[in-house]
Amino acid sequence: MTVSEQEYVYYHAGGLRGSRPVLRGSAAKETFDSIPIIDVSGLFSTDIEKRKDVATKIGKACREVGFFYAENHDIPDAVIEETFKTVKKFFAMPQEDKMEVHLHKNAALRGYEPLFETKMEGIGRGDMKEAFSMGDDPCEPEQNSSTPPPSSAPQNSWPKAYPSFRPKVYDYYIHVLAFARKLMQAFALALDLPEHYFDEATSFPMVGVRILHYPPQERHEATDIGLGAHTDYTFFTLVQQESVAALQVLNANGIWIDAPPKPRTYVVNVGDFLSLITNGTFKSTVHRVLNRSGEERYSIPFFFSPNKEATLDVVPTCKKEGDVEKGVNAGQYYMERLRAARWKHPSNEGKPAPEVQDIATGEVRVGA
Numbered sequence: 617m618t619v620s621e622q623e624y625v626y627y628h629a630g631g632l633r634g635s636r637p638v639l640r641g642s643a644a645k646e647t648f649d650s651i652p653i654i655d656v657s658g659l660f661s662t663d664i665e666k667r668k669d670v671a672t673k674i675g676k677a678c679r680e681v682g683f684f685y686a687e688n689h690d691i692p693d694a695v696i697e698e699t700f701k702t703v704k705k706f707f708a709m710p711q712e713d714k715m716e717v718h719l720h721k722n723a724a725l726r727g728y729e730p731l732f733e734t735k736m737e738g739i740g741r742g743d744m745k746e747a748f749s750m751g752d753d754p755c756e757p758e759q760n761s762s763t764p765p766p767s768s769a770p771q772n773s774w775p776k777a778y779p780s781f782r783p784k785v786y787d788y789y790i791h792v793l794a795f796a797r798k799l800m801q802a803f804a805l806a807l808d809l810p811e812h813y814f815d816e817a818t819s820f821p822m823v824g825v826r827i828l829h830y831p832p833q834e835r836h837e838a839t840d841i842g843l844g845a846h847t848d849y850t851f852f853t854l855v856q857q858e859s860v861a862a863l864q865v866l867n868a869n870g871i872w873i874d875a876p877p878k879p880r881t882y883v884v885n886v887g888d889f890l891s892l893i894t895n896g897t898f899k900s901t902v903h904r905v906l907n908r909s910g911e912e913r914y915s916i917p918f919f920f921s922p923n924k925e926a927t928l929d930v931v932p933t934c935k936k937e938g939d940v941e942k943g944v945n946a947g948q949y950y951m952e953r954l955r956a957a958r959w960k961h962p963s964n965e966g967k968p969a970p971e972v973q974d975i976a977t978g979e980v981r982v983g984a
């Protein structure tokens with residue numbers, strides 16, 4: 617095969633542009649071609665051996681794939697169903713009611729983002745999704761922070777036109793946060809660390825609920841994308857998808873593996889923070905959303921990351937000889953990544969527009 621015939625996949629990983637050759641036939645490496653399903657019910661057992669059994673499976677999935685489906689979690693169906701109803705009602709509001717809480721009006725980059733506002737990849741129109749995000753804020757009583765700051769601007773923006781939105785989103789938030797904490801303990805066990813190893817670094821974690829609406833894509837090419845190929849800047853992410861398949865995960869051969877919704881499961885994926893502190897042992901795997909279904913798609917990622925103040929260093933069980941301590945400040949890194957993808961936010965004023973890359977051809981240009 618000549619160089620010019622080599623096909624590549626382009627993406628953003630760890631905030632940097634990357635590419636991967638598409639390997640087929642005899643050139644293909646050993647890699648995953650499906651997403652493992654893990655029964656996580658043992659995590660709720662009082663028997664540590666049962667918890668460790670689940671953690672071992674989680675560890676294998678994180679090392680080999682970076683993604684898994686968690687089945688038999690403890691979040692009631694009714695909570696998830698009610699949340700999707702809420703999500704649909706939010707997106708069905710008149711545009712001006714959504715724009716009232718536009719993310720550009722919020723210093724913490726929370727709130728509503730209309731269609732095509734982010735451009736993870738692609739010289740096309742941008743990401744074909746609208747979103748609303750909320751997250752950790754010690755000032756909001758629903759979050760039961762033991763140490764609210766004496767005074768601080770609210771971090772979240774809530775739509776006035778939909779008063780019951782906030783309590784409904786919080787109902788989801790509280791449930792998923794508890795499950796995420798359980799998973800964090802399982803990740804510790806999976807790394808041969810004490811179960812509560814991460815408790816201190818996640819005492820008031822950076823978390824976010826992002827609700828997403830992907831209209832059906834008119835064009836069926838990768839240049840018309842729901843959400844460009846990326847990795848998450850989290851410890852891990854818990855994605856609840858409704859019924860429409862569109863999420864895809866990139867394997868080592870540059871092949872997109874479908875991660876369709878499976879009833880009563882969460883898609884769990886390792887993010888860049890967990891990859892960083894495990895020296896890359898746990899994979900923060902590239903993924904994207906392409907909604908070719910012809911239907912409206914709704915999904916709800918829940919992002920779980922360390923405390924803002926936490927310093928990220930490689931955990932003792934993953935250290936290698938000669939490693940230099942990374943000492944990354946979690947909060948700073950998180951905000952940099954969040955801002956980089958939203959360069960029109962007022963906090964980026966004066967900074968040059970970032971470069972974007974055509975996901976089909978690899979061509980790079982200054983973003984518009």
Ligand SMILES: O=C(O)CCC(=O)C(=O)O
Pocket residue numbers: 826828843848855857863903904905915916917
């Ligand atoms: O919509 C999805 O299924 C995934 C969304 C996602 O990857 C993200 O928001 O980081």
Ligand SMILES: [Fe+2]
Pocket residue numbers: 846847848853903
């Ligand atoms: Fe993601």
